[in-house]
Amino acid sequence: MSVSVRLPDDLNNRxxxxxxxxxRTKTYYILxxxxxxxxxxxxxxxxxxxxxxxxxxxxxxxxxxxxxxxxGLED
Numbered sequence: 001m002s003v004s005v006r007l008p009d010d011l012n013n014r015x016x017x018x019x020x021x022x023x024r025t026k027t028y029y030i031l032x033x034x035x036x037x038x039x040x041x042x043x044x045x046x047x048x049x050x051x052x053x054x055x056x057x058x059x060x061x062x063x064x065x066x067x068x069x070x071x072g073l074e075d
Contacts, residue, residue, distance in 0.1 A: 005030075 007015065019026045053059035068074050 015026050015029060018024075018029055050059060054061055065074075
């Protein structure tokens with residue numbers, strides 16, 4: 001899949017320099033950066049979405065001890 005991104009000049013210049021100095025492509029470094037951050041971005045934004053649903057009372061939260069008890073996981 002192809003994606004087009006417009007980079008600010010300063011970031012593009014840094015990426016160009018890094019790619020030239022290391023003999024790798026800009027695409028390589030863009031993918032490295034995405035792979036390095038995607039887990040944190042998913043965690044943050046998905047958690048923020050759940051929190052917003054909780055605040056709007058569109059989502060229900062359950063206490064961990066209640067869930068363990070309901071699942072028969074307590075001793």
